Amino acid sequence: MNAHEEQVTLEVPATAEYVDLVRITLYGIAAKMGFTFEEIEDMKVAVSEACNNAVLHAYGNPPTGTTSQAPAIQPKMEIRFIKKEDALSIIVKDEGQSFDAMAVAPQSSPLHGKSISEINAGGLGLYLMQALMDQVEVHSEEGTQVILTKRLVRSEETA
Amino acid sequence: MKQTDKFQLRTETKEGRCIVYVSGEFDLEVAAQMRAAMAPLVELTDRELTLNLRDLKYIDSTGIGILVSVLKARNAKQASFTVEAIPPTIRKLFDMTGITPFLTRQNQES
Secondary structure (H helix, E strand, C coil): CCCCCEEEEEEEECCHHHHHHHHHHHHHHHHHHCCCHHHHHHHHHHHHHHHHHHHHHHHHCCCCCCCCCCCCCCCEEEEEEEECCCEEEEEEEECCCCCCHHHHCCCCCCCCCCCCCCCCCCCHHHHHHHHHCCEEEEEEECEEEEEEEEECCCCCCCC | CCHHHCCEEEEEEECCEEEEEEEEEECHHHHHHHHHHHHHHHCCCCCEEEEECCCEEEECHHHHHHHHHHHHHHHHCCCCEEEECCCHHHHHHHHHHCCHHHHHHHHHHC
16 A cells, blocks of 8 residues: 555445445545535446445345345445545445446446436436546446545646 | 434425425435435426435435436326436436436426
8 A cells, every 4th residue: 555545444334324424534534635515416326326336236236146045144244444645545345246247338428318218327326426526437246346536636826 | 413414304285286395415414314205206296306416515316316216207197306416416317317307307398
């Protein structure tokens, strides 16, 4: 790890009711770093989408090939905020099944130029992450890891 | 958490219009509550259905997905569904996903 990097790690149950806690933490870190209100709003949405995926993985898609027993340990997700000199990266890691490879492919604006009967909200979460962050990486090995990065553009005065 | 961020829903019916006011954070956590609240209203085809977002602080793709499903259900019944008083931060997400024209179409035509 780079000497100029600082990390904050949050581990919470992979449930929907903890996603707002992640947003509040993100707000605190990003505001201190000097991101604008609009940039913070963008990151809030992107990070929440990554957390939503982690929650849905934990409860929506139980891994195949296991017994039908309920998990003995409550699923968790880990959110790591990496403060760099010129960027903030947020890593959202879950223990669930990996992402659908199709869903990871970059998409164009999903609802543009379609009729009502054609529109479908599937894939909107990933689309928003890509539209709102400077960089999005998805790694699926044991569980899924989503790495979101937003560059910090300092104004002339403070540079 | 600030009290104002808590999701709240209020329905007002008057003169053939049904207006649903949602405030706070409309996300995965409240998706089931919102779906359940909207289901009976979607069936009232003799009324216009409007969602007022004036006090909405946040929406995610789950929330947008629910708007899409309400829109589709109303459209199938040839009944109207519009969204009004969209705050700028939420409008930005609607524009990005391309849902804006579907939600404001009737307003623009009238």
